[in-house]
Amino acid sequence: MSNIGSYEQRIKDFSWSVSENELEYKHGDVINIGWYCSDRICRKGKADKIALYYEGFGGIEKKYTFNDIRLAGNTIGSFLRSLGIKNEDRVCLFMDRIPELYLSFLGVLKIGAIVQPLFSAFGDESLFVRLENAQTRAIITQRKHLLKVRKILDRLPFLEFIIIVDHNKVKPLEIKEVAFSLEETKPVEHIDIYATKAESPSVLHYTSGTTGQPKGVKHVHYSLISQYLTTKWVLDLQDDDIYWCTADPGWVTGTSYGIIGPWSLGITQCVLDTGFSAQAWYKFIEKYRITMWYSAPTAIRSLMKAGDEIIKNFDLSSLRHLASVGEPLNSEAVIWSQKMFGKHFLDTFWQTETGSIMITNFPGMKVKPGSMGKPFPGIAGVVLDPKTHEPVNEPGKIGLIAFKPGWPSMMRSYWNNEEKYREKFINGWYLSGDRASIDNDGYFWFVGRDDDVINTGGHLVSPFEVESALLEHPAVGESAVVAKPDEVNMEVVKAFITLKPGFTPGPDLELEIMNYIRKKLSPLAMPQAIEYMDKLPKTRSGKIMRRLLHAKEWGEDIGDISTLENE
């Protein structure tokens, strides 16, 4: 029997108090995610239960009980306090998926500070704009990422502490750098948990839009109410499950469902911190007898590409439930997973801003391959007419996916950007920026983005950010960036550029520009294709017509070109 039981019944009598009651939370109480994910689980008698199995490259294995993660959170929190970090200070986590990343998440929250997790593959410029925007006071990182931090330190007057968790004592520390080793620090048995309330800020995740710099999505501790219940009902985690969320905590899935959801339920989870290979992934599932696997379409398609034969070498019979997130899961992948694992990957739809799953296929619900599923109980999800912003009632008609605000994990603001935040709401609806239709049975069907943001491998990349970075390359005169279709990643970045006088187009320059963006922004933002142009298509007012280039890439009708600049 699944945790959700009957979806129809849950819809009928739904209230978020279900989650509040299970978490023993009452309005006005202290609610601290760090405490809920560790101390509370220990109090429930699971102190000795494994919270985390970790495996890194080279066969490094570690495991932590819930008591271990409680102590680690205390120890890290105490250390941060000893530096003077206080509630609502922003503390960035800039690490690979090592245990310290997960444990620091709890430590930062326990002292009431705000966690700012950032993807460790970010280049120095991507790191800079996010730290500057959040006026981050401390960053916890590894030796291998230190050069990127040092490079931008002069431009970050608010950044006071660079905490290195694996300092080898060979090279001297530089200005503002502090070494901290969890293994060499005496565990702290007791810490005064900061008395955060429902609306106290907790996590600051950054997301990209079409225009402007990335936006810091502010979440609060009350988000736990959504994350706990969606984990329980959608991911269907049960007490004896072994859970694997393949997402990196630099992105929202990696925190909402890679830390908060499973640990608030007292579930054992596994982390594999190595590069992708089908063999390594299957071996990991077999070794830890993983029962619930939450992954992404890009990974699933990569596994499909690796072939069916390899699967036969592994015993994957422990798997009982599969789900997917990040981009639409194509029907071929859904059908393939049924064939290979005897189960469908159930698609889940949500965003950094929503903080938790909004539309999904539930355990026990009839799966329509390729569909997003139905809204979570308590979530009023609709598609809106793009012109009137009124809900569309006609089945199959495409509109904008929108939600009625008010669910517990909804973002509370964009950091220092109230104007952008307000733009997300029209007619009392939160606009997701995605388009879909709804069929006769109430299933949502994803169509695409409503803007120019590129969804590559489930991660959003801002064309504006890439275009701006391209212009800083000495050879680039003008640039336009669009999504290019891709079999595995759904979309990848493609750049159209003109060159400044004196530069000659060629493959070596192309590679140089690719690497320039990869290091400056991130591998995700690196154009996987560059096309040289004599001039970019523009409107008569001089605005680059990105839409035209996008249509060309996707073989679509170019539409109205009456505003196109004449030759």
Next chain:
Amino acid sequence: MEDMKDLVLNYVIKEYMEDGDEEITYDTPLISSGYVDSFSMVSLLVFLENKFKIKIPPDKATPEAFDSVNSIVALVNQHLK
């Protein structure tokens, strides 16, 4: 052959190794270790195609084929005329 290996090795160190302290050899796993991710693999592919004037078909440019300097060099040799 050794020249080719060193050329690829040095390029990988220069472009993908963030920490100068880490040492890699011809056999060090690159993709499965996480030194080179699947997105960055594309730039490594472009480097090889440019440098050795070859065209590697997409179905041959797999994470396994790119997983070490030795396997990369073997892949390049298959496509050299």
